[in-house]
Amino acid sequence: xxxxxxxxxxxxxxxxxxxxxxxxxxxxxxxxxxxxxxxxxxxxxxxxxxxxxxxxxxxxxxxxxxxxxxxxxxxxxxxxxxxxxxxxxxxxxxxxxxxxxxxxxxxxxxxxxxxxxxxxxxxxxxxxxxxxxxxxxxxxxxxxxxxxxxxxxxxxxxxxxxxxxxxxxxxxxxxxxxxxxxxxxxxxxxxxxxxxxxxxxxxxxxxxxxxxxxxxxxxxxxxxxxxxxxxxxxxxxxxxxxxxxxxxxxxxxxxxxxxxxxxxxxxxxxxxxxxxxxxxxxxxxxxxxxxxxxxxxxxxxxxxxx
Numbered sequence: 001x002x003x004x005x006x007x008x009x010x011x012x013x014x015x016x017x018x019x020x021x022x023x024x025x026x027x028x029x030x031x032x033x034x035x036x037x038x039x040x041x042x043x044x045x046x047x048x049x050x051x052x053x054x055x056x057x058x059x060x061x062x063x064x065x066x067x068x069x070x071x072x073x074x075x076x077x078x079x080x081x082x083x084x085x086x087x088x089x090x091x092x093x094x095x096x097x098x099x100x101x102x103x104x105x106x107x108x109x110x111x112x113x114x115x116x117x118x119x120x121x122x123x124x125x126x127x128x129x130x131x132x133x134x135x136x137x138x139x140x141x142x143x144x145x146x147x148x149x150x151x152x153x154x155x156x157x158x159x160x161x162x163x164x165x166x167x168x169x170x171x172x173x174x175x176x177x178x179x180x181x182x183x184x185x186x187x188x189x190x191x192x193x194x195x196x197x198x199x200x201x202x203x204x205x206x207x208x209x210x211x212x213x214x215x216x217x218x219x220x221x222x223x224x225x226x227x228x229x230x231x232x233x234x235x236x237x238x239x240x241x242x243x244x245x246x247x248x249x250x251x252x253x254x255x256x257x258x259x260x261x262x263x264x265x266x267x268x269x270x271x272x273x274x275x276x277x278x279x280x281x282x283x284x285x286x287x288x289x290x291x292x293x294x295x296x297x298x299x300x301x302x303x304x305x306x
Contacts, residue, residue, distance in 0.1 A: 021075055028071050036064045051119060058135070100164060104138040107163025111135055116166065122174035122258050125161055130154075139163055151262035174258045180211055183256050185268050187284070188247045194281040195241070195248045201279070203239050205271045206252040209264050210237040247285025 043056040110116070117123045122131050123142065130142030131154075139160045147155040174181060185206075189198050213235065237254035256264045276282050 024075050025072055028068065028075070032064050032068050036060050054119060100162070101138060103164035103167065104162050107166045108135070108137050110166055111140070111163065116171060117173050117176065121176065124172040124174075125165055126169040128159055128161060130159060133158070137163075151265070152259075153262055180255045181258055181261065182253060183261050183264065184254075185252045185265055185272075186249055187252070187272060188244060188249045188286075190247045190283045190285045193248070193283050193285075195250070197279065198248075198276075198282045199239060199241065199250055201275045201282070202250055202252055202272065203237075205268055205275065206237045206239065206254050208271070209256075209268050210254040211256050211260075244285075246287055 039060050040057060043060075044053055047053055047056065117132055119132055119135065122129070122145075125142075128142065128144065129146050129152075130144040132140060133143050134141040139162050141158050141160050144155045144157045144159045145152050147157070149155050187198070187202060189195055235255055237252065240251045240253065242249050242251075252268065254264075276284065
């Protein structure tokens with residue numbers, strides 16, 4: 001290698017030390033690439049799950065990149081003392097000149113260390129809601145839901161959110177600590193309706209569409225909930241009654257999977273419409289205006305106009 005670098009020095013006028021560093025750099029890059037390829041090939045043979053493969057790829061890239069930076073800095077600057085000096089100067093310069101990128105890198109460290117969310121979790125950061133599909137050094141990406149689309153369904157857009165927003169914006173994780181969500185569907189019936197019968201019908205419907213958990217899954221949910229100080233004594237569906245201006249409001253509260261919220265709501269409403277259509281004494285309430293007309297010698301009469 002010395003002969004090659006001396007020949008290049010005589011041919012180009014650039015010092016042989018530079019070419020030595022360059023050749024060592026190429027060897028380090030090639031070696032790390034081969035190491036990464038070997039590790040991933042072994043991991044992919046044993047692991048068939050796509051999400052775990054993605055985690056292996058990300059973890060390997062982080063480790064290889066870190067090792068490469070340390071080795072290359074040592075090659076080009078020489079010695080641990082030079083590395084420490086270089087990193088100190090680099091850190092000071094980055095803090096002063098690149099505040100946002102440094103903040104995003106700190107956010108990435110926060111994600112890796114504290115795990116506020118993982119790949120596949122449904123999260124809300126500020127006014128953006130979506131499923132996390134990628135986590136990188138400066139930003140993470142979500143498959144957006146809602147937006148201009150009603151309910152919890154994808155818009156088709158991928159939104160990139162800077163990691164630094166985790167320090168300034170409130171976050172909500174739909175999966176963290178509790179793998180299900182509580183959903184509510186509200187039905188309003190008229191005051192003249194047989195609300196007892198309506199309540200019996202809705203109780204049967206919500207019990208049909210409630211998320212059924214096995215005993216093992218129930219215990220797992222309870223352990224996970226207690227771990228994060230989220231306590232639920234009862235996972236069974238409920239039906240609540242209160243009075244509104246235009247009728248009696250019956251609210252069905254039930255547990256469902258995060259990804260099934262719109263589908264379960266759709267199924268419940270179809271069953272409600274079918275059941276009420278075949279019931280004579282239960283009617284939906286809607287805003288109406290009532291007029292009264294008094295005729296001489298007769299009682300006051302009234303009728304409703306929608």
